[in-house]
Amino acid sequence: MFFIFAWRDVSVRYKQTVIGVLWAVLRPLLMMVVFTVIFGSVAGLPSDGATPYALMVFAGMLPWTLFSTALSDASNSLVSNANLISKVYFPRMIVPLATIVASLMDFLISFLILILMMMFYQYWSGWQILMLPVFVLLALLASLGPSLWIASLNVKYRDFRYIIPFIVQFGLYVSPVGFSSGVVPEEWRFLYSLNPMVGVIDGFRWCVLGGGSPIYWPGFWLSLVVVGFFLWLGIRTFRKTERTFADII
Amino acid sequence: MSDIAIKAENLGKKYVIGHYDDKERYVSLRDEIAKGVRAFSNKTIGLIRGKPIIMGNSVEEIWALKDLNFEIKQGDVVGIIGRNGAGKSTLLKILSRITEPSDGRVAIKGRVASLLEVGAGFHPELTGRENIYLNGSILGMNRGEIKKKFDAIVDFAGVEKFLDTPVKRYSSGMYVRLAFAVASHLEPEVLLIDEVLAVGDMDFQKKCLGKMNDVTCDGRTVLFVSHSLPMISSLCSSCILLDAGKIVTQGACADVVLHYQTGSVVNAARIDFRQKKRPIGDDFVVVNEAWLENSSGLSKTEFSVSESFLINVSFTVIKVLQRFPQPNLHIMDNAGNYVFVTSPNDWDMRAATRPGDYIARCELPAQLLNDGMFSVGIAINHFENGLTTACYERHALAFNVIDRIEENPLRQVSGWAGRVPGVVRPLLKWTVEDSL
Numbered sequence: 001m002f003f004i005f006a007w008r009d010v011s012v013r014y015k016q017t018v019i020g021v022l023w024a025v026l027r028p029l030l031m032m033v034v035f036t037v038i039f040g041s042v043a044g045l046p047s048d049g050a051t052p053y054a055l056m057v058f059a060g061m062l063p064w065t066l067f068s069t070a071l072s073d074a075s076n077s078l079v080s081n082a083n084l085i086s087k088v089y090f091p092r093m094i095v096p097l098a099t100i101v102a103s104l105m106d107f108l109i110s111f112l113i114l115i116l117m118m119m120f121y122q123y124w125s126g127w128q129i130l131m132l133p134v135f136v137l138l139a140l141l142a143s144l145g146p147s148l149w150i151a152s153l154n155v156k157y158r159d160f161r162y163i164i165p166f167i168v169q170f171g172l173y174v175s176p177v178g179f180s181s182g183v184v185p186e187e188w189r190f191l192y193s194l195n196p197m198v199g200v201i202d203g204f205r206w207c208v209l210g211g212g213s214p215i216y217w218p219g220f221w222l223s224l225v226v227v228g229f230f231l232w233l234g235i236r237t238f239r240k241t242e243r244t245f246a247d248i249i
Numbered sequence: 250m251s252d253i254a255i256k257a258e259n260l261g262k263k264y265v266i267g268h269y270d271d272k273e274r275y276v277s278l279r280d281e282i283a284k285g286v287r288a289f290s291n292k293t294i295g296l297i298r299g300k301p302i303i304m305g306n307s308v309e310e311i312w313a314l315k316d317l318n319f320e321i322k323q324g325d326v327v328g329i330i331g332r333n334g335a336g337k338s339t340l341l342k343i344l345s346r347i348t349e350p351s352d353g354r355v356a357i358k359g360r361v362a363s364l365l366e367v368g369a370g371f372h373p374e375l376t377g378r379e380n381i382y383l384n385g386s387i388l389g390m391n392r393g394e395i396k397k398k399f400d401a402i403v404d405f406a407g408v409e410k411f412l413d414t415p416v417k418r419y420s421s422g423m424y425v426r427l428a429f430a431v432a433s434h435l436e437p438e439v440l441l442i443d444e445v446l447a448v449g450d451m452d453f454q455k456k457c458l459g460k461m462n463d464v465t466c467d468g469r470t471v472l473f474v475s476h477s478l479p480m481i482s483s484l485c486s487s488c489i490l491l492d493a494g495k496i497v498t499q500g501a502c503a504d505v506v507l508h509y510q511t512g513s514v515v516n517a518a519r520i521d522f523r524q525k526k527r528p529i530g531d532d533f534v535v536v537n538e539a540w541l542e543n544s545s546g547l548s549k550t551e552f553s554v555s556e557s558f559l560i561n562v563s564f565t566v567i568k569v570l571q572r573f574p575q576p577n578l579h580i581m582d583n584a585g586n587y588v589f590v591t592s593p594n595d596w597d598m599r600a601a602t603r604p605g606d607y608i609a610r611c612e613l614p615a616q617l618l619n620d621g622m623f624s625v626g627i628a629i630n631h632f633e634n635g636l637t638t639a640c641y642e643r644h645a646l647a648f649n650v651i652d653r654i655e656e657n658p659l660r661q662v663s664g665w666a667g668r669v670p671g672v673v674r675p676l677l678k679w680t681v682e683d684s685l
């Protein structure tokens with residue numbers, strides 16, 4: 001049932017569009033162009049080592065897009081399936097989980113583009129690429145915690161529906177997507193890692209771009225703790241409130 | 250105890266609703282702002298305490314269900330009837346675990362599938378084929394099961410041609426047919442169905458009923474909410490009547506249906522319309538009372554097949570009528586079928602009528618109705634502005650016709666103890682002769 005749900009979310013996503021799944025590619029690609037121009041050329045921020053700026057942005061854009069689609073879709077998933085929840089019984093957790101898995105599809109497609117770009121730039125990573133699944137999982141977990149929390153609050157208070165786009169927009173700029181986290185002053189780096197996506201994106205770049213983008217380890221562990229906290233909070237809130245979903249949705 | 254499929258103890262469900270006080274009419278901008286601020290602060294306090302948002306400045310608790318106790322045996326088909334808002338759907342929601350009861354507990358043995366709304370799990374963007382899989386899995390079938398039944402489902406719904414069309418382009422009939430087809434191929438131990446069978450055209454309804462009959466014959470426990478009394482009485486072996494969240498009666502289907510149809514009438518043998526809040530009638534004629542009595546003038550609700558009895562209606566003519574008004578009686582059987590309508594035919598309708606009180610009596614002869622439960626609807630027509638129905642009260646009275654074997658010498662001879670089929674049982678003229 002879980003997979004049928006995920007499959008439903010995937011197949012519904014680009015129904016009745018002309019270019020279909022290409023949207024999954026176009027959105028991060030266009031963002032990358034904008035960010036490369038603004039942060040790379042206009043602001044003149046440095047890249048990590050010898051990495052082409054566009055490549056570095058795209059490698060950050062991928063986990064960020066994964067995180068933000070998963071977060072915003074999963075947070076709204078309960079409310080948009082209100083009819084189902086008030087009429088049929090099934091484990092409620094399936095709904096947000098399936099949405100998150102569905103957003104993984106977009107990610108996989110964009111990832112192909114990343115490989116194409118790396119071929120274009122003739123840039124190859126080393127053994128670190130093997131660690132990539134770990135960071136993908138981490139990105140998913142990072143979105144799962146807040147998603148579950150917000151999804152269950154959203155059932156009661158629709159305010160959160162309006163908060164989510166704001167968080168995503170804001171997060172795009174406070175996370176090291178358009179720039180390398182190397183530009184953050186050293187003394188702020190630890191505090192900066194309170195944003196769980198900092199660790200995820202850094203780790204992702206480290207995998208894809210090889211040693212060119214070193215991980216700031218204390219920050220990474222801090223990000224991990226934050227992810228874990230939100231996961232705990234999300235699951236706890238969800239479990240506590242799921243019984244009342246059908247009554248107040 | 251092992252054959253109990255569903256057991257409910259002190260089941261209750263509470264909802265909290267809000268009201269605005271009537272006296273507070275916000276006219277000025279200042280009042281509106283004050284109200285807004287107050288509402289905002291209330292909501293914020295609620296948010297901090299984790300309470301849901303309730304509009305209004307006073308809250309009230311509503312018990313949609315209260316103190317429900319019942320047991321349902323394995324393999325029983327139980328109908329749940331009651332007026333709108335009686336708590337039928339809430340009960341099914343609790344039994345299917347969609348919501349939690351606020352009070353009491355339920356124990357259910359076996360896999361439960363519920364069908365509370367047709368096509369609840371459908372996604373409009375997906376095609377018919379995809380939705381069969383989606384909905385099937387939501388209702389608790391696994392992929393293999395759906396694959397095995399796929400053809401049967403499509404065939405049942407009759408949508409072969411549109412399998413690859415998104416269901417948002419389906420006609421509403423096709424949509425519900427497909428949804429019901431999926432749901433009816435479920436094989437749970439306990440099936441909960443809310444008013445969903447009244448869909449599709451006549452042919453499809455017949456198919457549904459047939460399917461439901463199959464389901465009930467398989468020894469599955471079925472709980473079935475419907476407003477269609479014929480469906481209830483043809484499918485269910487027993488019934489529960491709910492009103493305002495409480496069980497009014499439960500037991501054999503016929504008894505409960507009788508109770509439901511006669512509604513608040515305590516005495517099915519006599520109804521006093523003058524006690525109702527509104528007058529039953531119009532400016533010309535109002536009905537006062539109606540009652541049943543046997544041939545010796547006793548008020549009764551039970552009559553033997555072999556006795557005649559009277560249905561009486563008293564009414565008041567308020568203004569002079571150019572023609573005599575026409576009272577008529579509508580006799581319906583337990584299943585909601587019209588048995589007949591009768592009205593006086595030997596009165597001179599051309600005669601003008603003075604204001605005053607009148608009593609109409611209708612004698613139902615012996616050997617007309619078969620045994621079973623019947624209800625009487627009462628109407629009065631007059632002809633002031635063309636043919637006008639001054640009032641029509643359905644199920645005003647109810648009576649039971651019983652077939653006492655000891656009164657029927659023929660049955661004693663033949664030894665036939667079962668029910669004679671049919672709605673009516675007229676004594677007709679027969680001749681049987683030696684053909685030579």
